[in-house]
Amino acid sequence: EAGVVQSPRYKIIEKKQPVAFWCNPISGHNTLYWYRQNLGQGPELLIRYENEEAVDDSQLPKDRFSAERLKGVDSTLKIQPAELGDSAVYLCASSLTLLGARAFEAFFGQGTRLTVV
Amino acid sequence: AQKITQTQPGMFVQEKEAVTLDCTYDTSDQSYGLFWYKQPSSGEMIFLIYQGSYDEQNATEGRYSLNFQKARKSANLVISASQLGDSAMYFCARVGGGTSYGKLTFGQGTILTVHP
Numbered sequence: 001e002a003g004v005v006q007s008p009r010y011k012i013i014e015k016k017q018p019v020a021f022w023c024n025p026i027s028g029h030n031t032l033y034w035y036r037q038n039l040g041q042g043p044e045l046l047i048r049y050e051n052e053e054a055v056d057d058s059q060l061p062k063d064r065f066s067a068e069r070l071k072g073v074d075s076t077l078k079i080q081p082a083e084l085g086d087s088a089v090y091l092c093a094s095s096l097t098l099l100g101a102r103a104f105e106a107f108f109g110q111g112t113r114l115t116v117v
Numbered sequence: 118a119q120k121i122t123q124t125q126p127g128m129f130v131q132e133k134e135a136v137t138l139d140c141t142y143d144t145s146d147q148s149y150g151l152f153w154y155k156q157p158s159s160g161e162m163i164f165l166i167y168q169g170s171y172d173e174q175n176a177t178e179g180r181y182s183l184n185f186q187k188a189r190k191s192a193n194l195v196i197s198a199s200q201l202g203d204s205a206m207y208f209c210a211r212v213g214g215g216t217s218y219g220k221l222t223f224g225q226g227t228i229l230t231v232h233p
Binding site for chain 1 (some may be wrong): 154221
């Protein structure tokens with residue numbers, strides 16, 4: 001079974017430019033997460049989708065960040081315009097949200113390492 | 118905010134010895150789950166072990182076990198018989214109910230180095 005696929009793996013852009021990341025979750029997983037991980041720190045949630053609906057976007061900087069999940073499957077995360085402080089690894093994860101044991105176990109992609117210069 | 122705390126920025130262990138990585142958490146939820154993930158230098162997050170708040174027994178997965186002390190709100194990871202390949206960053210995470218239903222919150226991580 002294919003895991004969570006993210007692209008690109010690496011991206012270097014100049015500040016003020018736009019950038020987009022793509023995520024294909026595990027087939028059948030209804031929950032999709034975007035996390036940002038700064039160097040040496042734990043991932044921080046940006047947005048969580050249940051199917052097509054964004055159920056938690058409280059930590060998404062909405063002035064420059066946007067996300068969408070088309071048909072409840074693939075998702076894109078966009079930054080426009082990028083700032084130097086946006087340099088980080090952006091992780092996508094998916095889970096099959098069920099009641100009971102190991103509910104919400106998230107499977108992660110390899111991440112996109114963004115460098116803003 | 119319901120916080121996850123990992124107090125050990127770095128840990129060192131000799132190959133074949135056991136090591137314990139600490140994790141404490143805040144929560145007001147009755148039902149929640151605790152996870153440990155491993156992140157090698159390549160960057161992917163690898164699931165290691167899960168403990169549900171209502172599970173009466175400590176979780177075990179091969180060489181990994183979780184020392185769950187609910188009253189103390191701690192969920193320490195124990196790695197037995199450490200291997201060189203265990204060198205990585207380790208994250209404790211919690212998912213809760215209530216207002217944080219479905220939200221996976223991570224600690225700051227502990228870097229584990231296994232010496233030969």
